[in-house]
Amino acid sequence: MEAQVPLIGNFVLSSNAGTPDDNGAFDLSWTAADRAQNYSLYEYSSYITEINGSLTLLEDGITDISLALSSYIDGIYYFIVVAHNAYSDTLSNCIKVDVGIPPGNFTLSSNAGTPDDNGAYDLSWVSADRAQNYSVYEYSSYITEINDSLTILGDGITALFFALSGYTNGTYYFIVVSHNVYGDTLSNCIQVIVQIPEPESTPPFIPGYSLYVAISMICIVSIILFKKRYKFNNN
Numbered sequence: 001m002e003a004q005v006p007l008i009g010n011f012v013l014s015s016n017a018g019t020p021d022d023n024g025a026f027d028l029s030w031t032a033a034d035r036a037q038n039y040s041l042y043e044y045s046s047y048i049t050e051i052n053g054s055l056t057l058l059e060d061g062i063t064d065i066s067l068a069l070s071s072y073i074d075g076i077y078y079f080i081v082v083a084h085n086a087y088s089d090t091l092s093n094c095i096k097v098d099v100g101i102p103p104g105n106f107t108l109s110s111n112a113g114t115p116d117d118n119g120a121y122d123l124s125w126v127s128a129d130r131a132q133n134y135s136v137y138e139y140s141s142y143i144t145e146i147n148d149s150l151t152i153l154g155d156g157i158t159a160l161f162f163a164l165s166g167y168t169n170g171t172y173y174f175i176v177v178s179h180n181v182y183g184d185t186l187s188n189c190i191q192v193i194v195q196i197p198e199p200e201s202t203p204p205f206i207p208g209y210s211l212y213v214a215i216s217m218i219c220i221v222s223i224i225l226f227k228k229r230y231k232f233n234n235n
Helices: 209-234
Strands: 013-015 026-030 038-044 056-062 066-069 075-084 089-091 095-099 108-110 121-125 133-139 151-157 161-164 170-180 183-186 190-194
Touching: 013 075, 013 095, 026 075, 056 066, 108 170, 108 190, 121 170, 151 161
Parallel strands: none
Antiparallel strands: 013 026, 026 066, 038 056, 038 075, 075 089, 075 095, 108 121, 121 161, 133 151, 133 170, 170 183, 170 190
16 A cells, blocks of 8 residues: 655645735735745746746745745846655745835925025935936925925926025925835925015105205315415405
8 A cells, every 4th residue: 555645735825925015014914824834936027837047046945834025126036935844845926016116215305594584495305216206396385295285396206306486575485206106205384475665765756956955066176275364365
């Protein structure tokens, strides 16, 4: 009578990765395979149907039924787990993980005065990792989300600054949004107060005023000269 071979039972691999995963960190987990002693985890760039030398072995001799992965960049990855015992190996299903990370955090600032005294200033921001372009928005109060009440000042911007001008007295709020194909990231919201000084007033024009001043000066000079001549003649 042939000895019974303790074959490994089927099991299922899954992941808690998002669709797509937005940070490149996720867990793979699988159901326990009957009679399995340990597991191996493999990765590849396309769907896996067999174990061969083209695959990347991520971990071997695993006795848990989960493994944390991190530091994945944008792309599509395929994973499979193999259950082992002394007699056989059994493959799990192959799963796909799509990693698509939105732009990183970044900071918005301005060279406007405090307050700004001419209504012309630049907005500037640091480069956001993975950003393809930017949009600039304005509103009359602090901005916490992007909605239809905001005024979009510029879209599809690839530079890291945006020049503004023609602002009158008032308080304005600005925010920048960075974009890529996987999502959007908001900058901080900044406030700019514009307070343009009133122009200096000029004295009102009085007809004949300049002529009056000139005649007065001539009279004063004439009196001084007359006094000097009179004094000289008396001496």
